[in-house]
Amino acid sequence: MPQKKKPGDPERAPLDLETLENYVRDLWRFLPLPLCSFNPMHKALDANAALASLSLYKEDEFVGQHLSVFFPKDKNPKNMASLVLEKESATQETNLQTKDGKLIPVNIYSQLRKDEKGETIGYFLGIVDMTKEREFKQEMEERVRQQTRQLEEKVGELERFQKIAVGRELKMVELKEMVEKAEKNLQQCQKFNQKN
Amino acid sequence: MNITQAEVDRLNSIEGRVRGTVFQTDAAYIKGIKGEGGLSLVEQKIQEWGCAISYSSIKASDWFPVGCRALSILSAQEVFSWDEEDVRKMGYAAPAHSFVVKMLMKYFLSIQQTYKQSAQYWPAHYTIGKLETPEFNEKEQYMIIRLKDFSVHPVLCAYFKGYFLRLTEIASPYQDLRVEERSCAFQDGKDHEFFLRWEK
Numbered sequence: 001m002p003q004k005k006k007p008g009d010p011e012r013a014p015l016d017l018e019t020l021e022n023y024v025r026d027l028w029r030f031l032p033l034p035l036c037s038f039n040p041m042h043k044a045l046d047a048n049a050a051l052a053s054l055s056l057y058k059e060d061e062f063v064g065q066h067l068s069v070f071f072p073k074d075k076n077p078k079n080m081a082s083l084v085l086e087k088e089s090a091t092q093e094t095n096l097q098t099k100d101g102k103l104i105p106v107n108i109y110s111q112l113r114k115d116e117k118g119e120t121i122g123y124f125l126g127i128v129d130m131t132k133e134r135e136f137k138q139e140m141e142e143r144v145r146q147q148t149r150q151l152e153e154k155v156g157e158l159e160r161f162q163k164i165a166v167g168r169e170l171k172m173v174e175l176k177e178m179v180e181k182a183e184k185n186l187q188q189c190q191k192f193n194q195k196n
Numbered sequence: 197m198n199i200t201q202a203e204v205d206r207l208n209s210i211e212g213r214v215r216g217t218v219f220q221t222d223a224a225y226i227k228g229i230k231g232e233g234g235l236s237l238v239e240q241k242i243q244e245w246g247c248a249i250s251y252s253s254i255k256a257s258d259w260f261p262v263g264c265r266a267l268s269i270l271s272a273q274e275v276f277s278w279d280e281e282d283v284r285k286m287g288y289a290a291p292a293h294s295f296v297v298k299m300l301m302k303y304f305l306s307i308q309q310t311y312k313q314s315a316q317y318w319p320a321h322y323t324i325g326k327l328e329t330p331e332f333n334e335k336e337q338y339m340i341i342r343l344k345d346f347s348v349h350p351v352l353c354a355y356f357k358g359y360f361l362r363l364t365e366i367a368s369p370y371q372d373l374r375v376e377e378r379s380c381a382f383q384d385g386k387d388h389e390f391f392l393r394w395e396k
Contacts, residue, residue: 018256021295037298040305041369045298060228060292064366121305 034127037113040120042067042081054129056099072097084110084123096127105130199270204245207263210348212324214265216258217294222268223251224293225286230276241271256295262324266349273351280354287358291366307368308332311339314363322346328387337396339364343388350382360390370394 028035034051038044047055047062055062055070067081071094083090089111095103109126226235235251242249247264269283276282291297311332318327325346332339341360346352361375372395379389 021256025295039366041367043366043369045366058228060225060289063292064362066369119305 034129035124036062036127037122037124038067038084039122040085044070045122051127054098054104054127055096061099070096080108084125085112085120088112093130096129105134199245199274204267207266207349208246208261210261210263210324212262212322212348213259214262214323215256215321216254216260217256218265218321219249219251219254219260219268220256221290221293222272222286223254225289226272228289228293234276237275238268238272241275242267245271259323262322262348265322266351269351269355270349283351283354284358287355288362290355290359291362297363297366307364307370308334310363310367314341337370338391338393341390341392343390346388347381350380353377353380353382353388356388357390360392364392364394368394370396 028046028048031048032050034048034054036044036047036051044062044065044067047057047059049059051057051062052059057065071080080092080094083092087110089109092108092110094106094108096106097103107128107130109128111124111126112120113122113124115121222238223235226238230237239249239251242264245267247261247267249260249264249268269286272278272286273283278286311329315327315329318325326344328342328344330340330342343356357375357377361373364370364375365373373392374394375390375392377388378391379386381388
């Protein structure tokens with residue numbers, strides 16, 4: 001009867017590796033956030049199902065592709081590639097190009113991977129689809145523009161009304177003064193007539 | 197392509213073993229393009245041929261007879277009427293499905309380093325054959341991968357052509373890579389030599 005391998009037994013290592021492999025694979029599949037990993041030459045090593053769904057590439061089609069395949073319209077792809085390697089972690093706004101050529105606005109969160117000697121061995125990218133946020137922002141901006149326009153129209157109307165109202169008021173004051181003057185003249189005339 | 201019983205018997209009698217991980221990789225690929233039903237048909241066929249392979253319960257670290265390596269591909273080829281190009285595609289997809297490749301790739305920081313170290317991973321997967329890396333020519337833009345003492349079945353030549361091509365694509369910054377088998381143990385009796393050329 002084969003002996004059970006105890007923890008620490010070197011022969012047990014492949015079994016432990018398999019357990020770890022299954023754990024990583026399950027976790028990778030479960031995560032709803034699109035994720036991928038790259039080597040230092042910016043070649044993709046892995047992508048999860050969420051990213052496959054977002055980008056329309058199959059998970060295995062990702063592997064071996066250069067970073068620039070997914071972010072070709074980046075304003076400065078070299079900067080993006082160098083930035084992820086320069087900083088321990090970074091955030092960037094860019095567009096993800098899907099397999100059918102569509103550009104999706106995304107936020108990218110990068111995290112370097114280092115070995116036990118501290119040497120960079122690649123990086124992870126977390127990709128957040130910003131389509132709804134961008135649409136919401138554009139909708140909000142449009143609403144603000146519309147409301148500003150409406151407000152400006154109201155202010156214009158008020159100004160026109162104010163001009164009319166103020167003009168009317170001034171005319172009233174003028175007429176009142178004229179009436180007062182006429183009344184004074186009339187009183188003087190009456191006094192004069194009484195004396196004579 | 198019909199495999200004769202004599203050929204099946206020859207494959208099953210070859211000395212040598214292969215790790216279970218290669219069958220997991222086959223299963224992931226077949227399931228991806230043909231679904232669970234397709235994988236069941238392949239499993240049925242390989243079991244008919246005498247290989248005790250159950251793709252769903254296989255362990256990556258277990259050892260299997262090396263003949264089953266070829267029979268796994270041959271059964272898919274027979275079930276789906278695949279030609280050589282389909283097998284090359286299967287080999288091309290393999291590094292993307294292999295967890296071990298992902299684990300190891302992190303240590304390969306350049307194509308030269310990957311090329312030098314790749315040979316030592318062969319014995320981790322196969323108990324027969326030897327992988328050699330005799331020439332890497334940066335200037336002339338090519339490299340040679342030599343596989344010695346490994347005469348299992350020609351179907352593996354097409355498979356390895358795709359496999360080495362994809363692995364080089366992942367580990368290098370090169371574009372437009374091409375592969376050809378310039379020498380084959382089944383044709384000229386020499387070692388298998390895979391010649392990979394690229395454009396910068």
